[in-house]
Amino acid sequence: MALLQSPHWPVLIDVYFFLGGLAGGAFVIATVATLLDSRRFRDISRVGYYLALAALIPCPIILIVDLGVPVRFMNMMRTFNPLSPMSMGAWALLGFSACAFVAALLTLLEDAGRARSLAGAKIVVGVIGGFFGFFLAAYPGVLLTATARPLWAGGHGLGALFLAVGASTGAAAMALVLMLIGRRMADGVATLRTMLVLALLIQILSVVVFVVSVQGSGSAASLRALATLTSGAYSLTFWLGAIAVGSILPLVIGLVDFKRRSPGLTALASILVLVGGFLVKFVIVAAGQV
């Protein structure tokens, strides 16, 4: 049995993975809304861009606090290493931060009545930032796979999973905010609910791909590590929390809601998606470090 060491990344890093993914997801959805019909989907676009910036603000703080030598955080900008997802992630975070700030600023200018429509500028920033946003959501999964840890390195699709979680949690958070401010709720919320259901499907598919590929990796160490996730210390959090309550249940509620169209059900599904999205990232990071 090979002797390996764990990076011991704390739960705070899972919070970063969650917030970064949510911000990226919300930003992309806002950009699609702006692209398709900036006037009709104005509320979705506004909420998405504001939310992306809000969720993003704690991210660099979390990352800097977690460093062994926080004052050296700028050393991440010394290299550009395409083979290192952490290096690329640091650059993506910088690029996304710039875009999220500008997009939120443009939205604020519109809201304050300083400009009639800045849709053109928003689309430019949105498309560039959308690329960074997707990158920010996905790279932690690729980062985990590019290690020697048997669970993460043993399977495929963690990047795909993290991206889908970013999209589902982004849509869920936007739906909740839209409902809270209660404006033009029906149309926007219904769109986001469909988005949420579709992202959940990709999310569940990615989890299946990951678990099955670890199972088929043929590595004894990977199978042992998988057992901590599926039948060991983290199995309850994984099956009940991340899968049953966090993914399947909101999917069922979302599908039922297509007919019922009840704001209560949409809100419940959104909350469950947020909880499940955090848990699925948390449980994979935690089980991989045992």
Next chain:
Amino acid sequence: MARTLAMFTDTSLCIGCRACQVACKQWNELDMEVPDWTGTYQNHTHFTDKTFRLVRFIEEPGGKPNGDLAWLLMSDVCKHCADAGCLNACPTGAIYRTEHGTVNINQDVCNGCRYCVSACPFGVVSFNEQTGTANKCTFCNDRIHNGLGPACAKACPTESIQFGFRDDLVVKAQKRVETLRAMGFKEAQLYGADSSGFLGGLNAFFLLLAKPSTYGLPDNPRLPQKSVFVESLLSIGSALLVGVGALVAFRQRGGGKEG
């Protein structure tokens, strides 16, 4: 680049005196640690931020040619891989390759993200809570740049640890394997000597008397970064699906109003 330097650890010559481990501690001024109780003379269980050389004591029932218990000894160390997972993972450039082919961590640049700790296929790189940085064997960087061999190799009384140019040492090691096989050590094998093998070859390579896994070494270590390309493609696939999903979601609500 200068001719690649290497360390060849011939475990068949190791007597378990741990002079290498002590010499490493002393030269590199590594603090003392609370000992681990491992049930053997081995201390510690594994590499730490203050133990860069570690003599492993392994009891293998039936491991000797005549079927007796084999008491395997191995002085383990950072492998200074030609394709190093830690070096590729490092986002700050703190981990670098010297002109001699060794891998080193610049303690003035490392910011303690710990990605290298998770990326080492051998579990060598350790996080130091006091300095907040990643630590590992330096191949006695200060010594080799001043014409001296690493402290561990210098201290070894049986030449179990040999220091020199890599190409010379590989030839020597191959001869030694043949000798041992002729003596009846059927499992005698080199680990990491082949520069066309895993990780591009190890600049600290070993002669083992049993399967690598017996020593806690991976049989076929893999460069972690090899998965980056495929996983990126899968992520792009997921992004496209999400994008299509978004278009569907926005189109679907395009006409109707609902209550």
